[in-house]
Amino acid sequence: MHLAYPAVLAALLFCTGLYGVLARRNAILVLMSVELMLNAVNLNLVAFDAWLSRAAEDTLHSGQALALFTIAIAAAEIGIGLAIVLAVYRNRGTSDVDRLRDTAEGHDPDSDATGRALPAPAAGEKAEATA
Amino acid sequence: MSTAATAGALAAGTLHRAAESPGFLSPTGVEITFLLVGLVTLGAAVVTVTTRQLVHAALWLVVALGGLAVEYLLLTAEFIAWVQVLIYVGSVVVLLLFGLMLTRAPIGRSPDADSGNRWVALTVAVAAAGALVWVVVDAFRTTWIDLDGAPSGTTEVTGASLFQHWVLPFEALSVLLLAALVGAIVLSRKAKAGSERGAKDTAASGTATGATRTRRDQEGAR
Numbered sequence: 366m367h368l369a370y371p372a373v374l375a376a377l378l379f380c381t382g383l384y385g386v387l388a389r390r391n392a393i394l395v396l397m398s399v400e401l402m403l404n405a406v407n408l409n410l411v412a413f414d415a416w417l418s419r420a421a422e423d424t425l426h427s428g429q430a431l432a433l434f435t436i437a438i439a440a441a442e443i444g445i446g447l448a449i450v451l452a453v454y455r456n457r458g459t460s461d462v463d464r465l466r467d468t469a470e471g472h473d474p475d476s477d478a479t480g481r482a483l484p485a486p487a488a489g490e491k492a493e494a495t496a
Numbered sequence: 497m498s499t500a501a502t503a504g505a506l507a508a509g510t511l512h513r514a515a516e517s518p519g520f521l522s523p524t525g526v527e528i529t530f531l532l533v534g535l536v537t538l539g540a541a542v543v544t545v546t547t548r549q550l551v552h553a554a555l556w557l558v559v560a561l562g563g564l565a566v567e568y569l570l571l572t573a574e575f576i577a578w579v580q581v582l583i584y585v586g587s588v589v590v591l592l593l594f595g596l597m598l599t600r601a602p603i604g605r606s607p608d609a610d611s612g613n614r615w616v617a618l619t620v621a622v623a624a625a626g627a628l629v630w631v632v633v634d635a636f637r638t639t640w641i642d643l644d645g646a647p648s649g650t651t652e653v654t655g656a657s658l659f660q661h662w663v664l665p666f667e668a669l670s671v672l673l674l675a676a677l678v679g680a681i682v683l684s685r686k687a688k689a690g691s692e693r694g695a696k697d698t699a700a701s702g703t704a705t706g707a708t709r710t711r712r713d714q715e716g717a718r
Contacts, residue, residue: 366524366526366527366530366570366571366640366641366643367527367636367639367640367641368636368639368640368641369632369633369636369637369639370527370530370531370534371530371567371571372632372633372636373629373632373633374534374537374538374567376625376628376629376632377538377625377629378537378538378541378560378564379624379628380621380622380624380625380628381538381541381542381544381545381621382541382545383617383620383621383624384545384617384618384620384621385544385545387613387614387616387617387620387621388545388610388611388613388614388617388618389545389609389610389611390608390609390610390611391550391601391606391609393550393592393595393596393599393601394545394550394553394609396592396595397544397545397553397554397557397592398544398545400557400561400584400588401541401544401545401557401560404560404561404564404584407564407576407580408564408567408568411568411571411573411576411649412571412641414573414648414649415571415572415573415641415643415648415649416639416641418648419641419642419645419648424657425657425661425662426648426649426653426654426657426658426661427661427662429573429575429576429649429654429657430654430657430658430661430662430665432573432576433576433579433654433658434665434669436576436579436580436583436584437583437669437672437673438669438672439584439588440583440587440588440673441672441673441676442676443588443591443592444591444676444677444680445676445679445680445683447591447592447594447595447680448679448680448683448684449683450595450599451595451598451599451683451684452683452684454598454599455686460599461608462611463611463612
């Protein structure tokens with residue numbers, strides 16, 4: 366198989382994930398896009414390992430080992446990320462990354478008022494009810 | 497760069513490859529299958545990042561990840577393919593669906609799924625795609641993967657290399673999974689200010705989810 370097939374597919378998948386990370390507002394959709402990017406890297410690792418394990422005499426299979434490590438780290442990352450998103454949702458009542466601007470530099474009072482004061486009490490109760 | 501440029505780069509890559517490769521007029525069955533599955537995977541990924549229905553995005557993500565597992569199988573990395581199915585399709589997507597439900601994601605179309613800077617995002621992504629595809633096609637125009645002979649990614653080969661050369665990172669990884677488990681539990685516990693009953697329920701559900709997740713991870717990693 367030509368090496369350009371998996372390499373091009375991995376590049377396109379990575380850029381799809383890049384678009385998702387930049388364009389999505391819901392934090393969980395951002396996490397999905399991060400998963401796409403990690404999978405693109407995994408495809409690259411596996412493809413280059415399949416190439417190098419034939420090209421080189423002695424190989425450590427580092428591509429496959431690193432792909433396994435990436436999968437495990439991605440699983441840990443998604444667990445922690447979802448815990449953080451749920452904690453933010455419980456405190457703020459939203460998982461919209463555009464509204465979480467407390468540490469933003471140009472502090473505009475508009476988003477602060479809508480994002481913080483208004484939904485926090487009402488949605489906090491709702492979150493407790495669902496949890 | 498535009499989408500047309502990307503497609504043009506792809507087509508150009510195909511032409512260059514065709515002109516120089518040994519198997520020009522007869523792409524192998526593996527290549528054709530890889531191309532078709534790759535198209536399905538890429539389409540599912542694009543739908544994942546563009547659809548307005550949040551649950552549908554998670555389900556299309558299943559299609560994309562399953563397609564990637566098939567690609568791993570085609571690259572003779574069968575152990576990684578099954579780990580991919582077990583961990584991503586089996587546990588990560590389920591966790592994402594749990595997250596969507598727990599944050600009360602709207603079923604149906606949500607008009608604000610995309611942020612206001614989506615055109616900037618699209619520009620950045622298309623420029624990155626064009627640059628990456630151009631560089632990659634230019635660099636690996638004459639490189640071939642030899643897929644004949646003994647497969648390089650069976651469970652035996654992968655396990656042998658993992659436990660001969662990669663033992664220390666492997667053990668460090670299990671420590672990391674333990675730390676992630678503890679972190680998930682700590683993060684999903686409620687602060688003291690809330691009602692006691694709700695706190696207990698949340699902590700219990702968080703613990704259960706984290707425990708199953710990490711157990712699955714370790715099974716997959718071993």
